Each structure stands twice: as C-alpha cells, then as structure tokens.
Amino acid sequence: MEQRRADNIAEALEERIFNGTYPNGERLDEVRLAEQFGVSRTPLREAFQRLALSGLVELIPRRGAFVRQPGPIELMEMFEVMSELEAICGRLAARRITEEALAELRDANSKCKAAVAANDTDRYYTENERFHRVIYRQSGNGFLEQEAAKLHKRLKPFRRQQLRFRGRMGQSMAEHEAIVAALSAGDSDRAGQVLRDHVAVQGEKFHHLMASLKSAAE
Amino acid sequence: MEQRRADNIAEALEERIFNGTYPNGERLDEVRLAEQFGVSRTPLREAFQRLALSGLVELIPRRGAFVRQPGPIELMEMFEVMSELEAICGRLAARRITEEALAELRDANSKCKAAVAANDTDRYYTENERFHRVIYRQSGNGFLEQEAAKLHKRLKPFRRQQLRFRGRMGQSMAEHEAIVAALSAGDSDRAGQVLRDHVAVQGEKFHHLMASLKSAAE
DNA sequence: CTGTATAGTTTTGTATACAAAAAAGTTGAC
DNA sequence: GTCAACTTTTTTGTATACAAAACTATACAG
Structure with a gap:
C-alpha cells in the first residue's frame, strides 16, 4: 500500500x-x-x-x-457469507489441490491437535488459520482467496469467543479431518458441504453465546 | 462516507x-x-x-x-466469484422473496425487453442492474447484498463489452425469465444454478472476446 | 564507450496554518 | 424556569510549506 x-x-x-x-x-x-x-x-x-x-x-x-462494531445481526450475516465463501473454496480446491497442500493441511491439523492437548489457544488459532488459508489458496482463484482472507480476518475476534464452548475444539478438529478426507478424495460437493457446515456452526455457536450473554444481563 | x-x-x-x-x-x-x-x-x-x-x-x-486494470486472468476470477455470489443470493432469495419483489423483477424484465427492441442499451443496463439488485436485496442478508453490489459495480464496464455478441441480449433475457420462474417456484437449488450459469456465461463470453481481440492484434 | 558516483530536480510524505462548519455555552425574552 | 437566538469554542476540511526520498542527468573513471 x-x-x-x-x-x-x-x-x-x-x-x-x-x-x-x-x-x-x-x-x-x-x-x-x-x-x-x-x-x-x-x-x-x-x-x-x-x-x-x-x-x-x-x-x-x-x-x-x-x-463501528458490527451488531449481532450483521455478524450472523457475515458468518453466513463466510461459510459460503469457504464452501466455494472447498468445491474448487477439491478438483485442483496438490499433494503438497494436502500434506500441509494434515500437518496443520496435527499441530492443532497438539495445541488442544497443551491447551495452547494461541497456537491453535495460528494453525487453524493456516489450515483455512491453504484451502483458500488451493481454490486456484486469487481473487477469491483474497476476499476469503479479508473476511476471515474481520471475523477473527468473534470466532475466538465461540471456541469457549465445551467440546467445541474437539468437534472442530473432527470437522477438519472430514474436510481433508473430502478434499483428498476429490469430492467437490462434499468438501463444499462440510466446509460450509464447519463455518456455519461457528456462526450458530456465536449466536447462542450472544443470546446467553444477553439473557444473563437481564 | x-x-x-x-x-x-x-x-x-x-x-x-x-x-x-x-x-x-x-x-x-x-x-x-x-x-x-x-x-x-x-x-x-x-x-x-x-x-x-x-x-x-x-x-x-x-x-x-x-x-491498475485487472488482467484477463483476474477478470475471469472475478466473474467466477460474482457467479457464486449471485448463486448464493438466488438460493437464499428463493425462500424469502416477496410477491412485491417478484413483481418488480417481472417489471424490470419487461422494460429490459422493450429496451432490447428499441436498441436502447443504456436503458437495458439500467433495468438489468435493477433486476440483479432486487435479487441481492431479497437474499435477506444485508452484508451479502453489499458485497454483491460492490463486485457487480466493479465488473460493470467489462460486462458491457460482452453484450456485443450477436444474440446475447436475447439469450440473457431468456435466462432472466428462467430465474424469475425458479424464484417464484421457491426452487432454491434451481434458482442458484440458473443464476450461476447466467453470470458465468458472461465471464466466458468475455474470455472469448479477449481471445478474439488478442488474435486480431497478432 | 560503458558504468558508476554525485549533483540537481522532481515528487511524495508530513506538518502546520487557515477557513468553514458544527457543538457548546451564554444571554435575554417570555 | 424554559426556550430560542447569538456568540464562543471546538473540530473538521483544505491549502500551503517544508523535509525526505526517488528519479534524472551529468561528469568522470576505467
């Protein structure tokens, strides 16, 4: 710039x-x-x-x-768009992904798991981000990659909240493995579907969190 | 601002x-x-x-x-993302669209047709844009609406080129009618599919145009 | 003749000064 | 005591002045 x-x-x-x-x-x-x-x-x-x-x-x-902090409605909207963008990346990546990139996804995943075991949340986020960025990149569409990364960054502080849910980290890891499986099988539709759900559930969790905070305040 | x-x-x-x-x-x-x-x-x-x-x-x-004019590759990438964004808007809109909005789509369409008959390209673009904006709006997701409109605007000057193809205007109108049909039937998947193709074909036409320009220059 | 170093020019980045608009405060009428 | 009009103060928008960096051109060495 x-x-x-x-x-x-x-x-x-x-x-x-x-x-x-x-x-x-x-x-x-x-x-x-x-x-x-x-x-x-x-x-x-x-x-x-x-x-x-x-x-x-x-x-x-x-x-x-x-x-201008986005309100709950706008945040839900942004999570919805994010989940669709990730789904597109996944669909495209399933066809084009390289063996090298698949290896990096597995590597990021195992490091994520280690971070969960060690309760190292910072490390978890770093590797989680790497995981998703690889998928953006492997979509083979540079413009899409940029847009996805931009929105990802914008949602970062809110995504963090939602991981406090008990068991969410483990579930998230399982979803990551399903994503890798779909990608390495070259199953375009399934990769898209799994990624969409993976991100959409974050939005829902966030929504629940907002609701519980609100009711606690009353 | x-x-x-x-x-x-x-x-x-x-x-x-x-x-x-x-x-x-x-x-x-x-x-x-x-x-x-x-x-x-x-x-x-x-x-x-x-x-x-x-x-x-x-x-x-x-x-x-x-x-910084985007090159042909970047343009194709942008058209690809645009087609996916429109598909999402269509999928969401199919569930939520109001009768009023459907009426506006039909109105925009008939005015488009009139413009084609009168060879009034400016008028055609105005109404075409209105058509697409209604769909963005009816997605019910304000953030998505903004993003779609932003990219639509950015691609505007390039979309214009592609309409010079003989018969493209008529084909485009037929696609618009298919879109309205899918939306009024509430067929989410079909609306998404038809919209995706409608925009994707613009990217392809544009690609052909670029190629023919390039070969003509040699 | 070619390449490099250096002086001079242009152009960007930043600070400051000034003008116009909005916000806050004051006075006065009712 | 309350409301409104006017004045003062604050704050934004724009212009200009200055400093630093980049580009250009020239001179000189090889």
Whole structure:
C-alpha cells in the first residue's frame, strides 16, 4: 500500500478496536490520537480512511470517525457469507489441490491437535488459520482467496469467543479431518458441504453465546 | 462516507479509469490532477486511498498512484466469484422473496425487453442492474447484498463489452425469465444454478472476446 | 564507450496554518 | 424556569510549506 506511518497507525487502531479498547460508537479524536502517536493529523486521517473501507469505523462528514462494531445481526450475516465463501473454496480446491497442500493441511491439523492437548489457544488459532488459508489458496482463484482472507480476518475476534464452548475444539478438529478426507478424495460437493457446515456452526455457536450473554444481563 | 470534494474526485477518477481515459499502469500525477480539479493535493490523496481500497489504483509507497486494470486472468476470477455470489443470493432469495419483489423483477424484465427492441442499451443496463439488485436485496442478508453490489459495480464496464455478441441480449433475457420462474417456484437449488450459469456465461463470453481481440492484434 | 558516483530536480510524505462548519455555552425574552 | 437566538469554542476540511526520498542527468573513471 502506501507509506509506513499511516499503515502502522491503522494497524494499531485496528488492534484497539478489535480488543475492545474503544467501545462501539466512540468518536476517535484526531488531535488527541495525533499527539498520542506523535504525528500530525494528516497520517491519522489517512489511517481513518483505511479503517473506514474495511468497515471498522464510520466516517461521518464534518463529524468525525466513529468506531463501528458490527451488531449481532450483521455478524450472523457475515458468518453466513463466510461459510459460503469457504464452501466455494472447498468445491474448487477439491478438483485442483496438490499433494503438497494436502500434506500441509494434515500437518496443520496435527499441530492443532497438539495445541488442544497443551491447551495452547494461541497456537491453535495460528494453525487453524493456516489450515483455512491453504484451502483458500488451493481454490486456484486469487481473487477469491483474497476476499476469503479479508473476511476471515474481520471475523477473527468473534470466532475466538465461540471456541469457549465445551467440546467445541474437539468437534472442530473432527470437522477438519472430514474436510481433508473430502478434499483428498476429490469430492467437490462434499468438501463444499462440510466446509460450509464447519463455518456455519461457528456462526450458530456465536449466536447462542450472544443470546446467553444477553439473557444473563437481564 | 466523508467530505464531498474527495468523494467527487474519486468518482470522477473512477469514471476515467473505467472508460479507459487512463491506460493501465499510468501514474496519476498529484499536482497535475490537483490543478485540473482546482483543489490542493490533500483531497486528491484521499481520493487515491479510496480508489486503492476498491482496487482501481495501486498505491506504491514513495512512488505514487498507478491505475491498475485487472488482467484477463483476474477478470475471469472475478466473474467466477460474482457467479457464486449471485448463486448464493438466488438460493437464499428463493425462500424469502416477496410477491412485491417478484413483481418488480417481472417489471424490470419487461422494460429490459422493450429496451432490447428499441436498441436502447443504456436503458437495458439500467433495468438489468435493477433486476440483479432486487435479487441481492431479497437474499435477506444485508452484508451479502453489499458485497454483491460492490463486485457487480466493479465488473460493470467489462460486462458491457460482452453484450456485443450477436444474440446475447436475447439469450440473457431468456435466462432472466428462467430465474424469475425458479424464484417464484421457491426452487432454491434451481434458482442458484440458473443464476450461476447466467453470470458465468458472461465471464466466458468475455474470455472469448479477449481471445478474439488478442488474435486480431497478432 | 560503458558504468558508476554525485549533483540537481522532481515528487511524495508530513506538518502546520487557515477557513468553514458544527457543538457548546451564554444571554435575554417570555 | 424554559426556550430560542447569538456568540464562543471546538473540530473538521483544505491549502500551503517544508523535509525526505526517488528519479534524472551529468561528469568522470576505467
């Protein structure tokens, strides 16, 4: 992309929005953040634009930048699209996947299992992401790969929540193995179906989590 | 989004890139364009950022902004993704579509036909776009609707080319009717299938066009 | 004649200054 | 005491000025 400073600032702000430092609807003060980062307003405004295009902040003309956390409905919608994108990747990958990539999928899976055993969640996420990225790549469609990766990244902080469900990690691992099986068999439809369900269930779990949090708050 | 000026400039530049005023790889000169639009470099740089995020220009650090027309391979990839997105919209819409929306689809179709008869291509595109937008909307998934509309817009200038094929307009209209039939029957899978093919064939036609242009040039 | 180093020019990235619009605060009328 | 109009303050949008990096061209060595 472009220069280094605005990029770093955008990343830093993104991180803060993801981890909840800034609550939803918070206005991002240009001058305050500018002196916080030790730069002028110009690079900050460029960073805002990037965040706006990836949907993390809303830029209201002559008002400023406001953080925009997606609500439960939008999140469900995003999970639905994600599951369909993964299904497409899977369908395409089943026909084109290389032996090398299949080996990498198995490797990522075994490392995932090790991470589950060691209760190392960070390690789990890293390998899980590698698993999915390989499938995006093996779709053989670079544009699709990019779009899938973009949405994957955007949903990352929410996907994390849903893994707290008891037994979900184990179930997820079983699904991963079914995915590898379908891909190595070259079964296009089944690979798509299994991947769709694998991601869709994440959305559902997330939905349950939201509902239980809401009812607990009442 | 944000202010008015950068937005207008982004739109104007987008238009110029679409209609081929700027060839691929052309560097967009900040100062030259700034005086051309009668503004300073600041709004122009903001416009560049927007164009970069929608993929029309590439921003190389300390080098500048370069227009980036997608090559034939990338275009085919984009058409492939578009056809899948439309298929998803169709599958979802078949279950949820309202009578009102079905009526609008039929209306758009008949106006399309009239435009074909009158050889009014602009009118044809307008109504065609309305047709597809209704389906995106009726998917009931706002996020999906946005993403589909975004990609639709990006492919617009290329879709136009492909309609020059003799008989393509008539065939396209027949496909539209098949889509409406599947949707009004509530046949989810068939709606998805028909929509996928309808868009995929556009990609293929485009591919043929590119190939014939290339061979003609040799 | 070719390749490299260096001086000069152009162009981008950033800071600051200024103008216009929105928000906040104040005064006054009812 | 409440509401409205006006003034003040804050904040955004834009222009300009300056610094740093990249490109160009020229001179010089081999």
